Amino acid sequence: MGEQEVPTGRGKRRIGVMGGTFDPIHHGHLVAASEVAAQFHLDEVIFVPTGQPWQKSHKHVSPAEDRYLMTVIATASNPQFSVSRSDIDRSGPTYTIDTLRDLRAIHGDADLFFITGADALSQILTWRDADELFSLSHFIGVTRPGHVLADPGLPEGGVSLVEVPALAISSTDCRERVAQGEPVWYLVPDGVVRYIDKRQLYRGE
Numbered sequence: 001m002g003e004q005e006v007p008t009g010r011g012k013r014r015i016g017v018m019g020g021t022f023d024p025i026h027h028g029h030l031v032a033a034s035e036v037a038a039q040f041h042l043d044e045v046i047f048v049p050t051g052q053p054w055q056k057s058h059k060h061v062s063p064a065e066d067r068y069l070m071t072v073i074a075t076a077s078n079p080q081f082s083v084s085r086s087d088i089d090r091s092g093p094t095y096t097i098d099t100l101r102d103l104r105a106i107h108g109d110a111d112l113f114f115i116t117g118a119d120a121l122s123q124i125l126t127w128r129d130a131d132e133l134f135s136l137s138h139f140i141g142v143t144r145p146g147h148v149l150a151d152p153g154l155p156e157g158g159v160s161l162v163e164v165p166a167l168a169i170s171s172t173d174c175r176e177r178v179a180q181g182e183p184v185w186y187l188v189p190d191g192v193v194r195y196i197d198k199r200q201l202y203r204g205e
């Protein structure tokens with residue numbers, strides 16, 4: 001495991017921000033957050049489920065409350081992990097610029113590190129107010145099987161590229177497996193398997 005040098009204020013709290021639709025949250029998300037927390041000496045990682053992910057508006061997305069609760073269940077046992085309702089409680093489409101402004105308002109002068117997989121990172125210049133994003137947070141792009149990890153042209157020093165253990169898991173695949181009656185044990189945390197079953201998520205998709 002590498003140790004990462006990143007620009008930061010001395011003595012400031014270091015907070016990772018893991019945004020995602022988490023429909024459902026899976027071990028790929030959790031391993032990415034855990035690995036970045038270790039490599040970047042983060043004090044905590046806040047998972048932020050999206051409210052209305054506008055770039056997924058053509059797809060069916062499960063109710064925000066279900067995605068929030070699955071994220072809480074998945075992260076509950078790790079004292080470094082917490083979950084924010086910021087995006088699901090804000091009305092309208094979810095933009096990371098708003099997420100980061102909300103977190104900055106709450107966490108004062110902490111250093112923020114927004115974690116994205118290689119696929120999300122490659123799209124980042126299409127995000128709302130992309131130019132301003134990089135003044136609010138450092139960005140960390142992580143490897144993801146099937147995707148090329150590269151700096152998509154962010155301002156100098158705005159992004160770090162990090163290798164994390166490869167888990168070829170996607171939420172899409174998990175949903176399809178449930179719909180077809182196939183197991184998702186060990187792809188998602190046990191409590192999330194139980195929650196999907198209890199709420200009958202993804203059955204008719």
Ligand SMILES: Nc1ncnc2c1ncn2[C@@H]1O[C@H](COP(=O)(O)OP(=O)(O)OP(=O)(O)O)[C@@H](O)[C@H]1O
Pocket residue numbers: 019020021022023027028029032115116117118119120121142143144145167168169170171172173
């Ligand atoms: N297996 C994985 N390894 C590394 N990063 C991942 C992995 N799966 C998702 N991510 C990253 O986690 C963040 C949230 O992802 P998201 O909730 O959209 O999951 P997903 O599996 O990509 O979902 P879907 O298949 O529905 O698009 C994104 O930055 C994404 O790139």
Ligand SMILES: O=C(O)c1ccc[n+]([C@@H]2O[C@H](COP(=O)([O-])O)[C@@H](O)[C@H]2O)c1
Pocket residue numbers: 018019020021022048050053055056094095096097120126127128
């Ligand atoms: O800000 C934007 O315009 C924007 C566009 C697409 C995705 N994002 C964020 O990227 C993160 C991963 O998104 P997704 O759709 O891959 O689950 C999540 O925090 C989203 O809010 C943000």
